[in-house]
Amino acid sequence: MTTPIPDPTPTSPPPAGGSQPHGIPERRYAGPPRAAASVTGPSAWQRWVASWRVALRLGRRDVVRHKGRSALVVIMVALPVALLVAGNVLFSTQDINATEKLDYSLGTAQARLTHEEGKVTPTPVEDYAFYGGEPKPATPIPGWGSDVAVQAKALEQLTGAKVVPIATTSLETRIGKRLTFLTALGIDAAAHPSLVTGMARLESGRWAATSSEVVVTRAGIGVGLPESGSFDVTVTDTEGKRTTKTLTIVGIGEGYLTDYSVRPAEVVMLPDFSQAMVSYGPTGSATFLLDRTAPVGWDEVVKWADYGLRVTSRAVVLNPPDLATLDLPLAWPIAPTSSPSASSSWRRSRRSRCC
Amino acid sequence: MTEPILQLIDCTRVHGQGETAVRALDGVSVQVQPGELVAVMGPSGSGKSTLLNLAGALDLPTSGQVVISGQSTSQLRPDDLAALRRRKVGVVFQDLNLIPSLTAAENIGLPLELDGRRVSEARRAAVGALHELGLDDLADRYPDQMSGGQQQRVAIARALVGERRLVLADEPTGALDSVTGDGVLAVLRARCDAGAAGLLVTHEARHAGWADRVIYLRDGKVVDEAVGR
Missing domain, CATH: 1.20.5 (Single alpha-helices involved in coiled-coils or other helix-helix interfaces)
Known part of the structure; x- marks a missing residue:
């Protein structure tokens, strides 16, 4: 069955097959299409x-x-x-890790020792140190005393190496009409210039040689301290007596404090252990840098923990012992509620950890 | 007798399953020879678009076979099917489907570029196709800078560019005035006269007059066939 196809409009008749199409100028007619596509085209x-x-x-x-x-x-x-x-x-x-913190904390020393009230749980990294609970009595360090110089001598005997005391001091001062507290890195950098490399740096002038001299850091200049001359600070001694003394600026440099994180000190000066506003270590006791060539191994860290010494050792931080071999408590410190003394010890530890 | 460029052999296409199944095409057989333009007419829902989708390898039959230039679409892998569409089949859609971010020359050369041809080679072919349609000035115009008729001619040029020998057109003049529409059909006719095979879906008997044969579809079946010209 077929039906006739209706004619297209008279104005547009279909062309004859194969001839020039309707409406296309002859010069533009390109002729028949090219040959069929080859099987092999461009690659995938x-x-x-x-x-x-x-x-x-x-x-x-x-x-x-x-x-x-x-x-x-x-x-x-x-x-x-x-x-x-x-x-x-x-x-x-927001914080640097233990390895990055080493030079700021130790300088070039092999270890940093902090004496605490009782036996400590040895940990490879100070950040993970365990504080809390009632401490067990530590083995007494032979020759230990209350004076920092005596403590240093006793530690030298125990460790067989030279130790250098270090402290963080807070100084009250006025800059213009503003009352502010400066943080000071206390270390005898003039006597141990190579030991403080990484922890403190002198840009110009010299290190402090007396307790009335000070090196101002860029951070200190940033808060308004002068670059030269002198300024007054008020200090409170261990008896509670407030005295004002003048500090003479003898140099400009840098110094770093390492408590929870690394932060710049505003001044670098000699450690003044007669002041009350001195933070020594995590529990308020003295901190020392151990200056020797041999690294402090994990066995020494464990041994000195019995004497109540918390040790941050460069060698142990860089190559920590296997976690399975550590005798660490299972839980992070929880504030004890039963014993008031333990509770206060824990709070103090948390407040002043690792400086 | 030459081998047909397009063969639909007893093709059935069922959409859906079970009670909701719709038999869009039911045992349709069509052949289109080189140089032949076949028009497909029928009311809405008669299966014209389904037929065109099968013929263009855009869809596969539920049963039966579609053979394009000797290759059965049911037996090709998806990649080969895509290559077949790129190289052998040109489709002119009712809504044109020109890419607005590409110029006319780039739209026309797109199938060649996607086939891995060099940009310069694709452009050369596109400019040639535009020249053939008398649209030399449009090469660097974007679709929104052209009239409807010009856009439709560009769409046809895209369907014809390269070495394609099968041109499918779905209501290519739907949105055009009669004069422009006739011009478009003339181009299509010319390509078929030059050796290509064409399948034209249209509602208008006047447009079917450009075809060599007309197939009438109703309810998915070929109910009549007319030979003209």
């Missing part, structure tokens, strides 16, 4: 590259042709991503 790699090339061109064109819309898309995608990345970076970099 060329097609893959081409597909990306086209997609990227489309994207670029869209950006160029619709700038406002593209900017909005970028903002809506980039802003949350940027916030997430910034938060992550901030969280990850």
